[in-house]
Amino acid sequence: MRFVLAIVSFVIGLLLVGLAVGQRTVFAPPSSLVAQSSSTASAPVTVIPGSTLTANPGYQRINVAGSGTVFAAYGKTADVDAWIGDAKHTTLRFDAEQDRLVGRTTGSGDSVPDPKGSDLWYQEWDGPGQFTVRLPADVSVVVLADGSDAAPTDVSVTWPRDTATPSVGPLLVVGGLFLAGGVALLVWAFLHQRRGRGPRRRSGGTRPPRVRASRRAAAAGAQVPVRGRRGRRSLVAVPIVLVGALGLAGCSSDYWPQGGGSGATPTPTASATGAADSTEPTAATEQQIRRIVERVAEVASKADADRDTSLLESRFTGAALDFRKANYAIREKDADVDAPPAISAGEVCVALPQQTGSWPRTIFTVVAEDCSAKTAPQALTLVQDSARDDYKVAYDVSLEAAAEIPSLAPTSLGAARLAGDTKLLRIAPDDIAAAYGDVLAKDSESDKASLFASDGDGLRSTIGKAYKDKKADSLPDTAKIEYSSEVPEDSPVAIATDGAGALVSASLDEIEKVTPTAAGAEVNTEGAVKALSGVDSSTKGISATYSVQLLFSVPPVGSDEKVVLLGFTQGLTAASEVQ
Secondary structure, three states: OOOHHHHHHHHHHHHHHHHHHHHHOOHHHOOOEEEEEOOOOOOEEEOOOOHHOOOOOOOOEEEEEOOOOOOEEEHHHHHHHHHOOEOOEEEEEEEEOEEEEEEEEEEEEEOOOOOOOOOOOOOOOEOOOOEEOOOOOEEEEEEEOOOOOOOOOEEEEEEEEOOOOOOOHHHHHHHHHHHHHHHHHHHHHHHHHHOOOOOOOOOOOOOOOOHHHHHHHHHHOOOOOOOOOOHHHHHHHHHHHHHHHHHHHHOOHHHOOOOOOOOOOOOOOOOOOOOOOOOEEOOOOHHHHHHHHHHHHHHHHHHHHHOOOOHHHHOOOHHHHHHHHHHHHOOOOOOOOOOOOOOOOOOHHHHHHOOOOOOOOOEEEEEEEOOOOOOOOOOEOOOOOOOOOEEEEEEEEEEEOOOOOOOOOOOOOOOEEEEEOOEOOOOOHHHHHHHHHHHHHHHHHHHHEEEHOOOOHHHHHHHHHHHHHHHHHHHOOOOEEEEEEEEEOOEEEEOOOOOEEEEEEEEEEEEEEEEEOOOOOOOOOOHHHHHHHOEEEOOEEEEEEEEEEEEEEEEEEOOOOOOEEEEEEEEEEEEOOOO
């Protein structure tokens, strides 16, 4: 009977262990779920929204194939929708019953702009292939050809599947115990059988005295084998088998049931954007801002070298565009004139996007070759008019050597853009350029002088009242100079700081008009004015306009602090004969 029990225990143990091994081999679940697109639409854009990407847990491996042009990118879902607009597009949804991607086409437009290099994309891929991402629900993927041809329809998304087999561990342990029990029963059966084969008591005779032969033999010097060694060897196999089963069962947590209810609690993962969750979306992430600055710097470098105004207009607007275009015109006629200051893409020292989900959008950034060394930092104010437009530099300001940028919100949170007529600041952004122009003309005699800090203001010594008076005194008696200032139509840009103040970028036109005061007298031109006006001398006079880009730190309303000029860029932008 003991042998039968041992065999039964062995069989049960082998079956349980075999079943456990089978769950990790023959009966193992598939390691991934592949959903192929079944759409045959001819729309120029295919969208895989965040809700589809997160329909199954884990990372997403997206495969895009096609014989023609293939382009893929991903960005914030709201930005993707705004970029597509009313264009015809196919949205892919995950059908859980069929494990497929099902498309639905909406929109009416036949084309979209070339998607390559858009500032909205977090990342983009050019050409067919596959890429693996882990995108949150608020990020979507777009797949296109060139914007006008039909988008590739050979699209699939692969998700990893849970291959955990929580019954493997218990099966291995229980199977190991049955195998160990079978060994123990087998040893017990052999020992019992061996005892049963010993000498039997004779009937009718007297019981012989017990003689411990082993002791007597040992006393006589004989070697006596120790009994029961084989049994002990068999018993040693029991813990070995048990330890082996437990070791195999403990190889992975996937082999054991996990606590915490019906499913494991998902581990929070970082957003694809690298930004922390906030109540308001931001115009761009830090990674996007760095890429935008690199693109702007590349365009500026090439346009400055070639004096290419068409290329320049792709990344510059407003006062920053006027300044560079005038410089190109001057350098065409006077090679000795220096090119504009180069925009560095070495490091982004400050990156502050606007808190907004609509357009236009604003980014404030400070760039330099080396932020720690404070080497010629430049403050750029960039604006994006619509989802399909690139960010353009509206203001490019060289910071003062001692300029201190006030405390700003982190890039992941961004800051609000303030209205030009806001009452939250000591002076409204719409009024700051005119007020500062009055200070440049009158200095301390201006009724606005008390608003502005004079210490560290390098522009006052450059084109302020003392400079103007000196230049007027240097003219001959046959000529006079008149100064005036105008505020261009470009609206100022104000973005909030941590202290309830704001950084305000604005522009101001300083106009110098030199006219003769005597009959027959002429005004001669030279340098940049001569190159830009094309006039050597005039009996009517010469008017020259110097555009000044300004950056101020403005305190909040009710503060005793003064408005501080953080930096400026100024140069000749127009010159002509007085009419």
